[in-house]
Amino acid sequence: MAKSRSFSIYLLKPGYSAANALRLGHALADNVVADNLPDGATLYILDSVPRPPWWKEYFAIDKELTQVQKGALIFLPVRERCFVLSFGHVSHNLLDASYEYDFGLRVTLNSLDPRKLKSTDTLDPGAAKRMRTQLPVESELTYFDFDRDSTILRSLTGKVREECRELFRHATGGSNLRISSDISADQLCGMCERLLALYEDDQYKVAFPEIQNIVPVCDPAQIFVLNDLLLQAFRERDTGLCLTVPDIVNYSDNVFSVFLGAGSSLIYNDVHIDHYFGYLDEKGIDREAVDIEVLRGHSLVLTDENGSPRNHYTIFKSLVFDACIEGEEGQTYHLCEGSWYKVDRDYVARLSAYLDSRCADCDLAAYTYSSEGEYNQKVSDNDNTLICLDMENISPDGQKQVEPCDLLRLRGNTAAFYHVKLSTLSAQLSHLFNQGVNAIELLRLEPRAQEKLEALIRDRTNAEYAEALISCIREQNCCVVFAIVTPKDATAKSLNLPLFSRISLMRNMKALQLMNIPAEFVFVADQSAEKEGRKRKRTRRTAPREDAGEAAAVAMDAR
Structure with missing residues (x-):
């Protein structure tokens, strides 16, 4: 029986081949002889110089230890398209814009038995x-x-x-397709032709109809318009534009970040788009001059504390943004991991109808402070019907902290739990909405949590008001209010929120509805003074960092 071997396969976009799909400055060699390559294939090899692992010097190990990286990319033309077979950790040498991001997933959806799934990797862009x-x-x-x-x-x-079992028995698909197969080298072209046919098929819509609320945008004309909207938002520093790590990250490894593309940057101990704006300012780059190619040429790099690189992502691939094309009323597009996604028009309409009916007039004071914490404390000081519970904990001892709410008040015969959040950023709002549900669930399930809440209430208000609130909570006469601080026009209702924040809000409101807890959201008018940026204090590090031929001293971001 022939031995089964693992393959990682990419499909390049039309117009891309071995001649233009690799990053500039890559370290792959193309002068290697291979007698068994398929006809027309091009081979690139990674054969790195042996070097000691970092822990050899760290522990002062007195033994010769070295490690090397090996890998290969094989470009295989098939029916006017080009496939790339990747072996080892070398696929990052491909340009982000060169390959089809939905290739592996579509082939997998079209080839898998829908009753025999084993694993899923999912992304919630809102959080x-x-x-x-x-x-x-x-x-x-x-x-x-x-x-x-x-x-x-x-x-x-x-x-x-x-x-499909004559080709492979198991498949994993994302941007690339990962399979195990026992085919020989001279059968690779035939296999890729079958894979191309599977990619072009839309049979998966029958087996997996539930994934069609969100679909990738493939029309180059639409992508051009959407990218132009992205650049406009970037130049205006739109608050809806976010920078994230487009991957599953092991944060226990003490992850730091730097920016590359116009020289080395400072080291930051988090990822935020303001750091990138600061990097552009430091390098004298006008935001008006930034285009999509610049965003694809600049990189967000995860590093260790000394700046040694681990993972590279282009800025473009790390941006998250929602956009609407003028003239396409009700249609929403979402940028995630360098790809645009279109959200089903009817679904957006259902989403708006559900949420807008639950958008209420705000009964909280306008925001004129410098932080959420200050706002919560001041508005409760100025209104004796409000109790500030910001940063308090009602979880049982030894469990993760759960805040009951930011503000609590009696509304008629109902205890209203207010959860306040400054800004309309997706990740922050998703956390806010989840917090509202988690607090109610804990109060329902843990008697100790309710005891802690009652003690907090008695400690912060007069006995008569406290007992009225506690009576409502014990009788489960409660409601949840999500209070979002924003300068946006409240009459826009749910359209003030990013797409995936709206989806998260609806999901959490339905969860509260199942618990018979009414929920609403309101917009608190942001009337605070505009804040000026300032440089953070930093201590110099002397350890050099090398990346893409650059050696530079970097500074540690001190908190």
């Missing part, structure tokens, strides 16, 4: 949350708690349908 779900037995997609309304399916693993 920039990535999750891998695995089941011990082969199951349908519904068993993976896949939320078709708010989640993008990034990767899927399972057994293939009977008619």
Whole structure:
């Protein structure tokens, strides 16, 4: 029996080949002889110089230790398209814009048995949350708690349908396709032709109809318009524009970040778009001169504390943004991991109808302070019907802290739990909405949590008012109010929120509805003074960092 081998396969976009799909300055060699390559294929090899692992010097190990990286990219032309077979960790040498981001996923959806799925990788762009779900037995997609309304399916693993088993038995698909196959080198072209046919098929819409609320945008004309809207938002420093790490990150490794593309940057201990704006200012780059190619040429690099690079992502691939094209009323587009996604028009309409009916007039004072904490404390000081519970904890001892709410008041015979958030950024709002549900669930499930809340209430107001509030909470006469501080026009209602924040809000409101807890959202008028930026204090580090031929001293961001 022939040995099964693992393949990682990319499909290049039309017009891309070995001649233009690789990054400038790549370290791959193309002068290697290979007698068994398929006809027309081009081979690139990574053969790095041996070097000691970092922990050899760290522990002063007195033994010769070296490690090397090996890898290869094989460009294989098939039917006027070009496939890339990647071996080892070398696929990052491909230009982000060169390959089809939905290739692996579409081939997998068209080849898998929908009843025999094993694993999913999903992305919730609203919270920039990535999750891998695995089941011990082969199951349908519904068993993976896949939320078709708010989640993008990034990767899927399972057994293939009977008619595809001559090619491979198991497949995992995201941007690339990962399979195991026992085919020989001279059969690779034939296999790729079959894969191209699977990619061009739309049979997956029958087996997986629930993933169609969010679909990738492929029309170059639409992408051009959307990219132009992105640049406009970038130049205006639109608050809806976010910078995130487009990958699952192991934060226990003490992850730091730097920017490259116009020289080295300071080291930051978080990822935020304001750091990138500061990097452009430091390098004397006018935002008006920044275009899509600049965003693709500049990189967000995850590093260790000394600036040694680990993972590279282009700025363009790291941006998250919602946009609407003029003249396409009700249609929303979302930028995530360098790709634009179109959200089903009817779904957006249903979303707006649900949320707008739950948008209420604000009964809180305008925001004129420098922080959420100050606002919560001041408005409660000035209104004796409000109790400030910001930063308080009602979780049982030894469990993760859960804040009951920011503000609490009696409205008629109902205890109103206010959760306040400054800004309309997706990730922050998703956290806010989840917080509102988690607090109510904890009060329902943990008697100790309710005891702690009652003690906090008695400590912060007079006995008569406290007992009235506590009586409502014990009788479960409660409601949740999400108070969003923003200068935006409140009459726009849910349209003030990014797409995936709206989806997150609807999901959490429905969760509260199942608990018979009414929920609403309001907009608090932001009337605070505009804040000027300032430089943070930094201490110099002397350790040099090398990346892409650059050696530079970097500074540690001190907090």
